[in-house]
Amino acid sequence: MRPFWLDEMREARAQGNARVRRVLSPDPDHPGRVIWQGRSLWHFASNDYLGLARDPRMAKAVSRAAFREGSGAGASPLVSGWLPGLRRLERELASFEETESALVFASGYAANLAVVSSLVGLGDLILSDELNHASLIDGCRLSRAKVLVYRHSDIEHARELAQKYRWQHRRMLLVTDSVFSMDGDEAPLVELGELALVMDGLLLVDEAHATGVMGEGGRGLAHQACEKLAELQARMARVGTLSKALGAQGGYLLGSKSLVRWLVNKGRSYLFSTALAPGSVAAGRAGLKLAQDEPWRREKVLQLALQLRQLLREYGFEVLPGTSPIVPVFLGESCRAVIWSKELADQGFLVPAIRPPSVPANRARLRISLTANLDESVVAALALALKSIAGRGL
Secondary structure (H helix, E strand, C coil): CCCHHHHHHHHHHHCCCCCCCCCCEECCCCCCEEEECCEEEEECCCCCCCCCCCCHHHHHHHHHHHHHHCCCCCCCHHHHHCCHHHHHHHHHHHHHHCCCEEEEECCHHHHHHHHHHHHCCCCCEEEEECCCCHHHHHHHHHHCCEEEEECCCCHHHHHHHHHHHHHHCCCEEEEEECECCCCCCECCHHHHHHHHHHCCCEEEEECCCCCCCCCHHHCCHHHHHHHHCHHHHHHEEEEEECCCCCCCCCEEEEECHHHHHHHHHHCHHHHCCCCCCHHHHHHHHHHHHHHHHCCHHHHHHHHHHHHHHHHHHHCCCCCCCCCCCEEEEEEECHHHHHHHHHHHHHCCEECCEECCCCCCCCCEEEEEECCCCCCHHHHHHHHHHHHHHHHCCC
C-alpha cells in the first residue's frame, strides 16, 4: 500500500506549499549575515530582533552556567530541575515586567498550551483572534472549551460574540497575540481588556513578538494596557518569550502569585517537561540584562521598521499599519512568494516565503524580520531589490 503522505506531499509541492529545511551558518565576519549554500546573505529571516543571539557576552554566560550547573536540568522543575539560576531568572522577569510572579517553560509553545488548557475547560468559552499563533490555537483545542473565532482585531465582532454566548458558559477567556507573527500588526488590547472586565472574563495575551521590543522599556504592549486599566492586572495572564528578542530559549508566564501556583499544579506541559537547561537559563538572564542596559538596540530596530514601511509605501506595496520589526510583503499565490524569495537570495538577501497553513489561502507573502544587526543602507537596498522584482512583473 502506497503511503498516503507521498501523494499529499506531491500535491503540496505542486502548489508551492512544501516545506524544506535549510542549513544556515552564521557568517563570522558580520552578525547580520548568514551563509547558505556557500553564499553570504543579509539575514531578514530571524526573530532575534535585538541582535543578541550571537553576542559573545551571551556565549560566555552560557559557558559559565554549563560549567557550574551542567548541560541539562535533569528533570522537571517539580522533581529536581528548579535550579538556582532558574529561580533567579523567574524573579528577574517578574521584576522587569512589573508583575507579581513569573513561571518559565521550556518554550513559548509549551507556555501557551499550559495556560489556555489550565484556565478553561468543558463548560467554558474562549474567544480567539483568527490570526492567533498556532500554539494558542492548539491550547484552545486541548482545553475542550467552546471556541469561537472573531475576525482579526475586530473588537465589535468579539463583543457581539461575548454578549451572545458569555452567560451560557461558566468562564470566558479572551485570547490574542499582542503583535501578530505574520502580519506584524498590533491587537486592540485596551478594548479587549475592557471587554474582559465588563463580561467577567479573563484575558490572555501572547507577547512573543513584543517582548524586549515593544512598549515602555520593551515590556510589551499588555503592560501598557494594564497601565490604562489598572483593574485588568488581576484578570490578565501574559506569555512572553526568551527565544526571540532576548536571544535565548524558553517561554514564560507572567501573572499573580496565585496564578503561578495554579499553573505549577495544573499546567501539563510544565509538569511533564524537563526544566530549561542551565545554559539557556543563563542566556535568558544575560539577554534580559543586555536588553535593559542597551536600549539603543530596541530604538534602532524600531527605526529600521519605520524606514522599511515608508520605503515600501513609496514603491507601491501594500503595507499594514504597525510599528513592529515584522514587515510582510503580500504576494498572493504561494508559488509567487517562493519565486520572489529565490530572486532576493540571488541578490544577497535571505527573506522567507510564508505560505498556507501559516497564513490564509491566497495571502502568501514574504515575511521580513528586522534586527539590530542590520543598518539603514541594507534596509534601503532590500527595498530597492523588492521594487526591481515587482517592476519585472514576477
